[in-house]
Amino acid sequence: MKDLFIMVRIAKTPEERRNELIDAATVLFLEKGYDETAVSDIVKKINVAQGTFYYHFKSKSEILEAVVDRFISEIEKAMTEISDNREKSSAARFNDAVNFLIKIAESSKEVLDDVHQENNALMHDRIAKITMARLVPVLARIVHQGVESGEFNVHHPIESTDVILSALFWQFHQPGLMEDKQRLARIKITLEHLLDRMLGTADHTFVLNLK
Numbered sequence: 001m002k003d004l005f006i007m008v009r010i011a012k013t014p015e016e017r018r019n020e021l022i023d024a025a026t027v028l029f030l031e032k033g034y035d036e037t038a039v040s041d042i043v044k045k046i047n048v049a050q051g052t053f054y055y056h057f058k059s060k061s062e063i064l065e066a067v068v069d070r071f072i073s074e075i076e077k078a079m080t081e082i083s084d085n086r087e088k089s090s091a092a093r094f095n096d097a098v099n100f101l102i103k104i105a106e107s108s109k110e111v112l113d114d115v116h117q118e119n120n121a122l123m124h125d126r127i128a129k130i131t132m133a134r135l136v137p138v139l140a141r142i143v144h145q146g147v148e149s150g151e152f153n154v155h156h157p158i159e160s161t162d163v164i165l166s167a168l169f170w171q172f173h174q175p176g177l178m179e180d181k182q183r184l185a186r187i188k189i190t191l192e193h194l195l196d197r198m199l200g201t202a203d204h205t206f207v208l209n210l211k
Contacts, residue, residue, distance in 0.1 A: 018056045020046045022070060025063045034064060034123045068126045072134050075104060079138045090146030091205050097139055098168065098195070099209045105172045128169070136161050143199065153200025160198050167194060184210055 012020070024045040028037040039060055043053050057063045082097045140161040146152035154160050171187055188210040195206040 014056070017048070017052065018066075021048075021053060021056055021063065022066050026067045026070075029064070029067060029123055034060075064123060064126060068123070068130050071127070072130050075101075075131075076134050076138060079135060083138050083142050090142050090149060090151045091199075091201060094139065094142045094146070094195075094199070095206050095208075097142065098164075098206070101135075101168065102209055131169070132162065132165060136165060139165065146199065151201065154198070164195065164198055167191070 021042060024042050025037070028041055028045060032041070037060070039050060039053055042060075042063070043050050053063075057066070078100060079097055082093055082100060085093060088096070136158060140158045143152055143154055143157035143161055147154050147157060168191065171191070188208050191210070192204070192206045192208055195201075196203055199205075
């Protein structure tokens with residue numbers, strides 16, 4: 001009876017167990033690198049059988065997709081809330097969205113540094129592709145609305161948004177950027193100028209929180 005009570009007490013729902021596996025995989029991928037992490041490492045970290053892993057995921061590649069999806073989904077949700085706030089102008093919402101991404105990059109610096117390591121090339125590639133695929137449509141919606149309201153002068157909203165996000169993300173790939181304050185100040189001015197020109201707004205419409 002005692003053993004039965006213990007088993008019931010520690011039993012996890014499938015969703016809880018799946019999230020535990022994703023948590024463990026996230027930590028190990030960042031610590032050891034995706035290539036150096038085995039499925040056996042993941043199950044060992046949370047003390048479950050290997051069969052438990054394959055009940056939830058077909059492969060290590062599939063759990064990588066889940067790790068990346070969780071990270072991007074949280075960002076996408078916040079960006080969508082910014083995009084849907086029609087009480088603000090399109091320019092203000094676009095500015096808020098870009099500054100939110102900058103804040104995420106600054107607060108996640110250590111994680112991003114790990115992702116940019118050579119042994120995490122595959123993880124980095126998945127994050128980059130999924131980020132662009134999920135966030136470009138959200139920001140492009142703001143651009144479409146700005147064109148309709150006359151705030152923006154853009155012929156190709158999706159492609160313009162793609163270029164803007166690509167330029168922004170490239171900056172965060174540069175090691176030591178945040179510590180080089182003079183260069184950061186120049187990049188800030190350049191990105192603000194890029195936004196004004198790409199979206200067809202007056203100079204100094206956009207102000208980025210790069211410090």
